[in-house]
Amino acid sequence: MxxxxxxxxxxxxxxxxxxxxxxxxxxxxxxxxxxxxxxxxxxxxxxxxxxxxxxxxxxxxxxxQPGELRIGSPVARPGSVVCIGLNYAAHAAESGATPPETPVVFLKPSNTVSGPFDATPIPPSSEKYDWEVELGIVIGREASYLSSTDEAAGCIAGYVVGNDLSERNYQMPGAAGQWTKGKSLPQSTPLGPWLVPADQLDAGSLGLRTWVNGEVRQSSDTSDMVFDIYTIVHHLSQYMLLEPGDVILTGTPEGVAMSGRFPYIQPGDVVELEVDGLGRQRQEYYRAQVAALAATGSADRT
Structure with missing residues (x-):
């Protein structure tokens, strides 16, 4: 079943x-x-x-009977959202980097998680908002200082589709690079629609695709990862405690707007993403507005 x-x-x-x-x-x-x-x-x-x-x-x-109920993230707010960067050689190349020798790791706030079909805001001052389809790993048991990749496999509960939305101007404002700024925006981590148990598919060979307004942008396969899923979990466990319910986004393939081949997301755009066996997301984008200041005392806030 x-x-x-x-x-x-x-x-x-x-x-x-x-x-x-x-x-x-x-x-x-x-x-x-x-x-x-x-x-x-x-x-x-x-x-x-x-x-x-x-x-x-x-x-x-x-x-x-589900009726017309909204579909939320298939995992309640994770304790951690851990991300792997430059994990597809072709994406590293289009980013102007060489494939890493060890996994590149960064974190996203868990309050960025949203539903797979929720209308999604573009930040008010954003000029370079970008899509990233990714295979997401959901941790099922505590992982710390794992001894092998086999042990890592036993810590995976299942998989989800993830979109690691990124504002490139915030992410890379010069040599220092501020990945946290570019990766922490509200609703910038749509997950779902489903969590599929790990024993139901081979996550090492799944197609990933992105469409923007119906045109293909990304089309690749998880077999092209620099570091496979078990290596990722084992590696992370040497540096942090992974807890049940945590989500690991395993990197995106080539075909993002940062490549220079495509325009960045604009208000009114529709972005669809899918991973074989894990379903498809669809987000319509709109420009978020700067929050109105409160009438009393707001002008003195810093």
């Missing part, structure tokens, strides 16, 4: 569901309410995926 995990509902009110499909049968939606309040680290750390499969077999989960 194949399963996909999702969170449905308005922002802040998402409910956990599992989408299950028997061989040649239709997809059906089931509430995870009897098992958990959310798809988070606690659920994953207590063998939530295994317990879900067992509950489905026993018929213990109520079937639901």
């Amino acid at each position: 194949d399963m996909k995990f999702a969170r449905l509902g308005a922002i802040g009110q998402e409910k956990p569901v599992v989408i299950a499909q028997d061989a040649n049968g239709p997809e059906k939606y089931f509430s995870l309410g009897p098992l958990t309040k959310d798809i988070d680290g606690g659920f994953l750390a207590t063998d939530g995926i295994v317990r879900t499969r067992e509950a489905l077999i026993r018929g213990e989960l109520p079937e639901i």
Whole structure:
């Protein structure tokens, strides 16, 4: 039985569901309410995926009709969003860099996570807002000082589609480079639509694609990664504690606007991204407005 995990509902009110499909049968939606309040680290750390499969077999989960409910990030707000840079040789080349000898690591704030179909703001002063389709790893058990890549494989709960939206002017204002500034903007990490368990696909050979207004921008395969997923998890565990529910974005292939071959995202643009077996995202972009200052005392704020 194949399963996909999702969170449905308005922002802040998402409910956990599992989408299950028997061989040649239709997809059906089931509430995870009897098992958990959310798809988070606690659920994953207590063998939530295994317990879900067992509950489905026993018929213990109520079937639901999703209707027109919003699809949120399939993982509740992670403790950490860890990112790998320049992990495809062709993308490194279009960025003016050579492929790294060890993984390039940076962090995104977890409050950047948003739903895969949410309308997405372009920062008010942004001129170079860029897309990045990525395979996302969801951690299922604590990982610290792992001894091998085999051990790393056992710490992966599943995979998601991620978009690491990046403002290039903020990211690279000269030699110093401020990746944190360019990667921390509100709603700059759409995830989903689903979390697919790790044992249901071969994440080492998945196609990744991006379209902007219907035109292909990125088309590659995870087999082209410089560092594979198990190497990434093992490497990160030597430098940080990975906890259940954390998300690792594994890098983007060539075809971003920073290459100079395409215009950056503009208001009204539609960006679609997909990874084989993990579903497709779609975001419509609009220009965020500078927040109005409060009427009292706001002029003195610094």
